[in-house]
């Protein structure tokens with residue numbers, strides 16, 4: 019089992035949310051002098067050479083230092099959503115997933131300031147042992163699955179698109195219909211999600 023994880027794994031970082039609770043684009047907020055999106059992308063780049071940032075507005079991030087990261091410009095999903103509004107993380111993920119070439123994808127939100135690359139890379143070494151039927155390997159907590167810091171098999175794309183085409187936008191609802199491998203996490207603070215100015219004050 020000495021498969022090279024780089025050929026097995028890509029990463030998708032989502033940076034297309036409205037940041038309405040924060041009041042300004044979370045991806046560009048600096049923590050310790052480093053914009054959040056840059057921080058998350060550097061963690062992703064520690065796990066794989068193939069990092070994609072899915073966003074409707076790549077030009078907004080062109081001055082960030084994102085070595086080896088490629089932008090995927092998110093497009094309106096259907097004629098009914100042609101007005102300029104974001105479509106939610108699930109649609110962004112589906113568009114990113116349709117571009118990747120590897121069996122597994124690490125999906126990350128851009129608002130996770132406490133990610134630990136050591137934990138993510140340890141998880142990547144477990145991917146070879148995940149049961150075939152599982153479409154994802156994720157942490158489970160009291161509120162349900164943690165969809166935006168975990169691994170998905172590329173082959174889940176058809177099921178994901180079917181769910182979206184039927185109007186589904188909830189990761190929890192989709193994941194509850196699927197076989198998922200549970201990841202254990204001894205340091206749940208790694209998943210701290212920075213959504214509001216109050217959250218930000220806790221990290222700074």
Ligand SMILES: Nc1nc2c(ncn2[C@@H]2O[C@H](COP(=O)(O)OP(=O)(O)OP(=O)(O)O)[C@@H](O)[C@H]2O)c(=O)[nH]1
Pocket residue numbers: 032033034035036037038039040044072073074092104105106107109110111126127128129166213
């Ligand atoms: N590409 C893409 N990413 C999205 C979209 N909506 C949310 N995200 C990302 O998904 C992650 C989680 O987003 P949330 O924190 O739930 O929401 P948000 O829209 O950014 O912020 P709120 O408006 O405060 O809910 C973040 O990395 C967002 O940038 C979208 O439509 N497209």
Ligand SMILES: [Mg+2]
Pocket residue numbers: 127129211212213
């Ligand atoms: Mg969030």
